[in-house]
Amino acid sequence: MTYFFILGNNPTLSIAEIINVLSKQIVKIEKLSSEVLLIKLSGKVSVLELQNQLGGTIKIGQTVDQVNLNSFSDLVDKIWQNLPKNLSNLYFGLSTYYLGGQKRDISRKLKKAALEVKARLKKQGIACRWVESKEKVLSSVILQKNKLLSSGTEIVFLIDNNKCYIGKTLSCQSFKNYVLKDFGRPDRIIEKGMIPPKLGQIMLNLSRDPSFSLEKTLILDPFCGSGTILQEALLMGFKSIIGTDKNKRAIVSAQKNLEWLVQNIKQSLGGVRIFYSDVRKISKKIRAKSVGAIVTEPYLGPLKFSSSECSFIIRELGQLYLSAFEQFSIILKTNRKVVIIFPIFRIRNKQYFLPILDKLKNQGWQIQSPIPHSLLKSSVIKITKRESIIYSRPGQKVLREILIFKKA
């Protein structure tokens, strides 16, 4: 079966996550663009489960047919064929995504076709509503508010040059859950910087490897702050999670947030442990070779800084990170991953990275590409020379660099 994945606002990160989670089931990567990944998958796919699991995917669906966009009657027929007719009040929506080639605006054509389909449905006595949007796509908020996936359908048009696939959306990201998880938490330490929950979820998915097991893998966030990564690990179903921080206020905050999560979203706190530790001494508190994966956003430096302070900050952070990795060598099992964020400082449009990769290589760490080498040539994939992915928002002075390390 061929599935389409509508990608989030960092397509490279979304693709890396999907490929890492589905690795065993991927038969062929058919096509990718900055909006869509089209893949042939084998075996049974539980789309709803997969959707909840992925932080970087907005919608998942299946391709069902192709349509000739130059034939109006074909367009109307294909929409008609793909609508469920057994609903007393049918809601339907249409979205367009680009898979490749020239970007064609088909909105007027689609509007005309939708009106024709509405008229046909009416003739057959089926009440219907066509859910329109000013954009070429219906957002997941519109899909959910209009119950399009439960009491109707969304048909998507995936345009690839002169070809156009038709797909049906099977699931979309729950915007309510993310709003609740991000803004509903009782203790948000904004001044320490909070990682967006979706990014935490993606990083946890990137930490998976063949030995991964929700039951057995011990996940560690040694800079847990207010506990966003711990929260995502718990929601993902990990049974063994440790969060540590050297700030006592952060420990209290993470505990409060997780208790809130247990009451509001998830039943049991299970095996989460949160305690005080300076990362530079963490091997005194955690057994050697016991951790299955480290997923973390460390201290990224002050939010405000002048350009003259920058080199000092980079040097200090470099030392902290190198000490942290020395400790990771002791507590992490061999060949397991550290998925970590490094800061990138932007000063007058120049980016300054932490210059510690050579020293980490000397410690025996290897960088893992988050994307298979076969895809690196695609213009959609944005990977740095350091084999990292940059995650940023416009105007940010400190950008996030996502890196994956392993040590044999």
Ligand SMILES: C[S@@+](CC[C@H](N)C(=O)[O-])C[C@H]1O[C@@H](n2cnc3c(N)ncnc32)[C@H](O)[C@@H]1O
């Ligand atoms: C960027 S915050 C983590 C944010 C967290 N991911 C969240 O969303 O809440 C970094 C955390 O690192 C902690 N930290 C700084 N230096 C540390 C050290 N040497 N050992 C352990 N934790 C440290 C700070 O107290 C802070 O809570």
